[in-house]
Amino acid sequence: MPLFPEEPQIHESVPGPRATPAAGRTAPTPRPVPGPGPRPAPPRGAPASSVRPGKPGPAAPPRGPVAAPPAQRTSSPQPSAGKTGTAAGAQLQLIPAPADGAIDAADEAVDLLLDSGRAPSDILVLTTGETHPWAAHELSFGEASYWAQHDAADDVFYADAGAERATGRPVVVVAVNGGTDEVTAQALPAAMARAGVLLIVCGDPQRINTVLGTHA
Numbered sequence: 554m555p556l557f558p559e560e561p562q563i564h565e566s567v568p569g570p571r572a573t574p575a576a577g578r579t580a581p582t583p584r585p586v587p588g589p590g591p592r593p594a595p596p597r598g599a600p601a602s603s604v605r606p607g608k609p610g611p612a613a614p615p616r617g618p619v620a621a622p623p624a625q626r627t628s629s630p631q632p633s634a635g636k637t638g639t640a641a642g643a644q645l646q647l648i649p650a651p652a653d654g655a656i657d658a659a660d661e662a663v664d665l666l667l668d669s670g671r672a673p674s675d676i677l678v679l680t681t682g683e684t685h686p687w688a689a690h691e692l693s694f695g696e697a698s699y700w701a702q703h704d705a706a707d708d709v710f711y712a713d714a715g716a717e718r719a720t721g722r723p724v725v726v727v728a729v730n731g732g733t734d735e736v737t738a739q740a741l742p743a744a745m746a747r748a749g750v751l752l753i754v755c756g757d758p759q760r761i762n763t764v765l766g767t768h769a
Contacts, residue, residue, distance in 0.1 A: 643748040648755045655730035656685060658755035662726050663709060676709045677722040677747065681740045682731020685711040714740035721747035729756025734764045741765065 650658035659678055666676060678685060684692070688711040691699045700718060703710050712719040714727065715736065725748040729737055741761070745752055754761065 643745065643750050643752050645745070645748075645752045645754070647758055647761070648753060649758050650755045651757060652682065652730050655728040655755045656680065656683075659685075659726045659728035659753075662753050662755065666724060666726075667709075671724060673708045674706050675723040676726065677719060677724070678709065678711045678726045678728065679714040679716075679719070679740065679744055680711070680728045680730050681714045681737050682729075684713055685728070687711045688713070714744065719747070721749060723749040724751045724753070726753045727755065729754060729761060737761065737764045 648658050648662060659680075663676055663678060667673065680688075688699070691702065702708065703712070703719065706722075710719070710722075714732075725744050727741065727744045729740075732740070737760075741754065744754075
């Protein structure tokens with residue numbers, strides 16, 4: 554039996570604030586959900602919390618407004634919800650994405666989580682293939698500085714799925730952006746163990762289910 558549902562969506566239990574219209578006035582149109590967009594890396598020596606980490610690059614095109622809750626995806630068709638519980642009781646959700654779009658999908662998932670009220674320190678992002686651009690940038694200053702940000706636990710942290718030093722957080726987002734089937738088969742159960750309440754996997758559902766079924 555496949556581990557992941559084919560078409561689940563992100564569903565956070567804590568929606569963002571909703572405006573209540575005054576009597577006789579029309580409620581304003583909900584604000585657009587921000588996309589991944591550029592997130593400049595902090596200069597060397599700057600506090601880790603001064604800039605929220607993210608994938609550098611051109612800004613994403615503007616999206617249209619969506620109805621509450623703000624954690625609803627707007628850039629892809631809205632599938633019916635699908636949930637699977639892990640052994641630790643964490644909710645498991647899948648965002649379909651090709652390998653070369655998995656990091657972008659993970660970045661968008663992080664944005665939606667933050668918009669819905671999640672603290673940056675609650676989120677860990679893992680990659681099975683190429684290192685996330687933010688992690689690659691921070692590692693260029695040395696592993697001591699990189700892991701010091703992890704240990705401070707005051708912002709979103711990005712790491713390779715095989716990094717044993719990366720500890721668990723309430724929410725873990727996995728970008729299946731490459732790597733061998735063996736790497737993927739090992740990374741996903743490890744990510745489940747790290748997730749406290751929510752595990753989000755961004756990748757090709759067919760490949761993920763095939764890999765886990767083969768290595769079960």
